[in-house]
Amino acid sequence: MTRPLLLKSGHTPISAIIPYAPDLTASELPRGIALLLDAARLEKPETDPQEIPTALEGIPVIIRCRPLTHDTALSKDLALAMRMKADAVLLPQVRHGADIQQLHAYLDVQEVEAGLELGKTTIIAISGDNGAGVLNGSSFAGKSERLKALVFDPLAFKADIGLNGKESLVEITARAMTVMAASAAGLSAIKFGDTSGSDDHYSARAIMAQRDGFDAVMAATLSQARIARDSLTSET
Numbered sequence: 001m002t003r004p005l006l007l008k009s010g011h012t013p014i015s016a017i018i019p020y021a022p023d024l025t026a027s028e029l030p031r032g033i034a035l036l037l038d039a040a041r042l043e044k045p046e047t048d049p050q051e052i053p054t055a056l057e058g059i060p061v062i063i064r065c066r067p068l069t070h071d072t073a074l075s076k077d078l079a080l081a082m083r084m085k086a087d088a089v090l091l092p093q094v095r096h097g098a099d100i101q102q103l104h105a106y107l108d109v110q111e112v113e114a115g116l117e118l119g120k121t122t123i124i125a126i127s128g129d130n131g132a133g134v135l136n137g138s139s140f141a142g143k144s145e146r147l148k149a150l151v152f153d154p155l156a157f158k159a160d161i162g163l164n165g166k167e168s169l170v171e172i173t174a175r176a177m178t179v180m181a182a183s184a185a186g187l188s189a190i191k192f193g194d195t196s197g198s199d200d201h202y203s204a205r206a207i208m209a210q211r212d213g214f215d216a217v218m219a220a221t222l223s224q225a226r227i228a229r230d231s232l233t234s235e236t
Contacts (some may be wrong), residue, residue: 016228039077097139116199128152
């Protein structure tokens with residue numbers, strides 16, 4: 001493992017990230033699980049984003065934002081994260097450490113305007129969803145104390161560079177480069193990817209992620225979240 005993913009001071013390190021579902025409650029979620037909410041989906045009028053954290057108090061909350069290239073949408077997403085007092089924002093299509101510095105500056109402004117503690121909101125960067133982000137892995141070190149983790153997303157990465165089909169040497173190399181970039185910068189490494197199939201298949205993928213050096217993975221269900229927690233906190 002590179003570095004345990006901590007989004008709340010004094011809390012259990014995060015081993016799995018699970019998408020928000022309306023029927024989830026804090027009592028159902030095992031320790032070491034963070035909740036992911038997509039800001040774009042929370043724009044729907046039937047969803048009141050200010051009510052979601054109430055039923056899940058104590059669970060680390062991550063807001064997925066639109067990329068830096070979508071200025072207006074990103075500004076709305078960050079304002080939503082402030083209203084929800086999210087623990088972290090997840091930024092896709094991160095291509096260089098300069099992107100982290102830009103987001104850091106945006107968060108400074110948003111936190112001041114919202115009356116929140118400066119530096120409260122941390123950053124999780126999806127640098128492994130594009131070729132440039134993988135190749136520029138060394139640029140992320142020291143860019144922001146807010147930055148906590150780099151993410152490798154194999155499906156998005158393959159789409160970005162025009163790969164399809166089964167795992168290739170390029171994908172394997174990019175995965176390793178993301179883990180090494182995170183380790184060199186003192187960050188956690190997170191793996192997104194396929195959550196389909198049986199729990200046994202998911203367990204095998206989670207164990208492989210742990211052996212590859214990842215600290216946390218994406219899960220689709222509570223069952224998968226528990227599997228990920230057990231797999232990524234083991235010493236094997």
